[in-house]
């Protein structure tokens with residue numbers, strides 16, 4: 533299985549669209565952990581003009597518990613992106629089948645989800661600034677994970 537980007541209860545459709553497009557372009561699978569603040573069916577995405585939809589594998593999970601049942605069965609590590617982490621993303625060793633989890637735009641993830649992660653990483657920022665946009669943080673970490681695991685080399689030779 534390729535890398536997967538999981539979105540925890542996303543709030544803002546434009547950010548979700550940006551992250552799904554990132555996944556489509558870079559060959560990364562996606563997961564949406566519901567409830568979301570907007571409809572996340574294929575039909576709703578198509579209505580919103582998401583023309584990359586056919587190029588990304590999107591799993592939908594009705595709850596974090598359902599997502600965790602799938603993940604523990606499949607045996608993938610959960611790597612949480614959070615400003616509350618101590619490990620910079622560039623100092624972390626990624627595996628090609630990691631699941632990278634981003635939090636809600638409004639509230640990140642609850643403590644129980646924070647604790648359920650196998651690892652917690654951050655994109656280092658200047659002091660006193662709150663956070664990056666979620667899609668920007670996702671792009672930086674997906675980029676680093678693909679760089680480390682040979683994902684870009686595979687994309688470059690697939691053309």
Ligand SMILES: C[S@@+](CC[C@H](N)C(=O)[O-])C[C@H]1O[C@@H](n2cnc3c(N)ncnc32)[C@H](O)[C@@H]1O
Pocket residue numbers: 612613614615633634635636637638639640641653654655656657662663664665666667669
């Ligand atoms: C806008 S932020 C959430 C801010 C929220 N108020 C909080 O306390 O978590 C949305 C998500 O983007 C990701 N994110 C933003 N900046 C990040 C950073 N510097 N390092 C790691 N993840 C980041 C995290 O997954 C976060 O849950």
